[in-house]
Amino acid sequence: MIELIGVTKRFGSETAVNDISLRVERGELCALVGTSGCGKSTTLRMINRLIEHSEGEIHLEGRQVREFDEQVLRRRIGYVIQSTGLFPHWTVARNIGLVPRLLKWPRAKVEARVEELMTLLDLPIAQFGGKYPHQLSGGQAQRVGVARALAADPDILLMDEPFGALDPITRESLQLELRELQSRLHKTIVFVTHDMDEALVLADRLVVMHGGRIVQQGTPLELLRDPADDFVASLLGGNDRGLKETTLLRVGERMLPLSPRLLPQARIHRNASLRQALAVMFREHADRLAVVDDNDMPVGELSLRRLVGARRDD
Numbered sequence: 001m002i003e004l005i006g007v008t009k010r011f012g013s014e015t016a017v018n019d020i021s022l023r024v025e026r027g028e029l030c031a032l033v034g035t036s037g038c039g040k041s042t043t044l045r046m047i048n049r050l051i052e053h054s055e056g057e058i059h060l061e062g063r064q065v066r067e068f069d070e071q072v073l074r075r076r077i078g079y080v081i082q083s084t085g086l087f088p089h090w091t092v093a094r095n096i097g098l099v100p101r102l103l104k105w106p107r108a109k110v111e112a113r114v115e116e117l118m119t120l121l122d123l124p125i126a127q128f129g130g131k132y133p134h135q136l137s138g139g140q141a142q143r144v145g146v147a148r149a150l151a152a153d154p155d156i157l158l159m160d161e162p163f164g165a166l167d168p169i170t171r172e173s174l175q176l177e178l179r180e181l182q183s184r185l186h187k188t189i190v191f192v193t194h195d196m197d198e199a200l201v202l203a204d205r206l207v208v209m210h211g212g213r214i215v216q217q218g219t220p221l222e223l224l225r226d227p228a229d230d231f232v233a234s235l236l237g238g239n240d241r242g243l244k245e246t247t248l249l250r251v252g253e254r255m256l257p258l259s260p261r262l263l264p265q266a267r268i269h270r271n272a273s274l275r276q277a278l279a280v281m282f283r284e285h286a287d288r289l290a291v292v293d294d295n296d297m298p299v300g301e302l303s304l305r306r307l308v309g310a311r312r313d314d
């Protein structure tokens with residue numbers, strides 16, 4: 001668990017982070033969003049003490065970060081940045097094994113861990129282990145960055161625009177991998193991003209910063225439905241907020257039981273998002289869909305009226 005209490009950071013006369021309080025529970029992914037220069041990266045870097053805070057308290061698992069030896073602290077916290085920070089003259093395998101080696105793990109254990117992580121992140125060791133960072137694509141290099149951050153199995157991961165500068169398809173696949181990893185490994189993650197759609201799909205808790213302050217925090221749905229002010233509303237997409245909500249809700253949450261009426265031809269899986277359902281309706285010129293399970297068996301139906309949240313379906 002990470003807790004910031006009344007934390008302020010000043011650089012000379014400039015206040016970069018102004019009296020923020022924030023709590024990230026164990027296993028939660030917290031996304032920090034806001035316009036450029038609002039203090040997101042500074043907040044992240046105060047947690048692993050790459051930047052020392054000026055006022056307030058930062059706790060990790062109940063202990064102040066200031067009480068930790070800096071090196072010990074940084075080895076306990078995985079840190080991923082957009083530029084990856086890989087050592088260019090080291091192979092991929094050596095880069096990934098950095099922290100375990102610093103922690104003086106036996107050689108065989110380091111090698112086994114590197115191989116395990118490379119498999120986890122879809123970077124087969126036979127193909128990628130001996131490559132150097134400049135021989136990798138952007139997406140592969142970012143996966144190596146994530147593997148390196150996970151190497152010593154830290155409970156906490158700090159990620160600063162880790163998937164920035166990637167094409168949308170690679171980015172989406174890395175987002176899915178991260179979600180999958182998090183659901184399996186229960187890491188506590190603080191994630192900085194400029195991409196609001198990325199924040200909305202990844203975050204358990206969304207924190208909006210503006211001018212060094214936190215202006216609102218809550219679940220993505222809470223913020224989309226009830227933004228604190230015009231700034232938050234426009235950051236979250238203005239009128240597009242409704243559409244963004246449809247990406248967070250599942251068909252199964254809105255469908256109605258099967259009725260005696262004839263089942264529509266067009267189908268959608270119960271775990272698909274409402275946005276996907278809307279797309280199928282649009283494509284098929286249909287205002288009702290059959291909802292199916294993994295075996296393609298109908299389990300309910302979804303009308304456009306239900307999709308948009310109307311209580312009744314007539």
Ligand SMILES: Nc1ncnc2c1ncn2[C@@H]1O[C@H](COP(=O)(O)OP(=O)(O)OP(=O)(O)O)[C@@H](O)[C@H]1O
Pocket residue numbers: 011014015016034035036037038039040041042043
């Ligand atoms: N080392 C530093 N010395 C002086 N000022 C700094 C330093 N680091 C950051 N700042 C200032 O602190 C403020 C917050 O910067 P920070 O990098 O945290 O913003 P950010 O929200 O991460 O921005 P971006 O989205 O553009 O990366 C900015 O005004 C920046 O100029």
